[in-house]
Amino acid sequence: MQIRNVQLTQDYSSLDIYHSESDVALPAVVIIPGGSYQQIKERDSERVALTFATHAFQAFVVRYPVLEHRNYQQAKLAIAQAFDYIVAHAEKLGVDPERLGVVGFSAGGQLAAAYSNQPNGKAKFAALGYPVIKPTIDDRMGVTTEDVSQLVTDETPATFIWGSVNDELTPYLEHINAYTMMLAKHGVPFELHEFGTGNHGIALANKYTGIVNRDRVDRHMSRWFPLFLEWFAEVME
Structure with a gap:
């Protein structure tokens, strides 16, 4: 695997590339980590990227811009x-x-x-983990966001959501309920897993991300990843 970083034209922004050699074009994920605009969390970034690469x-x-440069x-x-x-x-x-x-x-x-x-966006599917949907924690994060449930249209791609x-x-x-209601209203295919265990900010919920996440591990909630792979195979393959 070749790992490198390229700068984007947006200030204080770049793209980490985890390139696996392949004789065929592979599916791809663009990972957007959490961190309340204070940091790019390792639990949501390279460890998730490497896990996807193994599949x-x-x-x-x-x-994207964080800390003093944060801006939605x-x-x-x-x-x-x-x-x-x-x-x-590509x-x-x-x-x-x-x-x-x-x-x-x-x-x-x-x-x-x-x-x-986004109109004319290039994402063919979306996977959202315990997402912020409404701007209810803007003050806590120090940014001005929007209610993204109001952005849903008939053209929104198939979406997998867990929390x-x-x-x-x-x-x-x-949050999640508000978003899935809009997906349903617009006839967008989606799959929802609202786990009875786990919590917010748990990433893959396994030992691999728990190591850099205060040992936060939840075996049941970690099922989101294999469930996503099954969903992806049905929807996109």
Whole structure:
């Protein structure tokens, strides 16, 4: 595997590329980590990218502006630029553009949802982990966002969503439920897993991400990843 970073034209933004050699174009995921715009969490970034790579995906991680440079609109531009770069270099990167999607966690899930609803966006599917949907924690994050459930249209790509009933930061009724209701209203194919265990910010929920996440592991909630792979095979293959 070749791992490298390319700068995006958006300030304080770049794209990590985890390129697996392949004799065929592979499906690909653009990962948008969480971290409340304070940092790019390792639990949501390289460890997730490497896990996808072991399942025959090309993987990418967008590093968008955080800390004193944090800005929701600029982060959205960084994600759009990342997709544009990947599609423009798809052959060299071994990517099948028709199986290219976005995966986001928490605040990154809000950004991923926003991009998946962008007119003429290049994401063919979306996977959202305990996503922020409404701007209820903007003050906490220090940014001004939007209610991404209001962005859903008939053209929104198939979406896989998971979360935990124990999540107090982005409670189900206020966030995930609001989004899936809009998906259903617009006839967008989706699959939802709201686990009875786990919590917010748990990434893959296994030991691999738990090592860099205060040993937060939940065997049941970790099922989201194999469930996603099954869903992807049904929807995209």
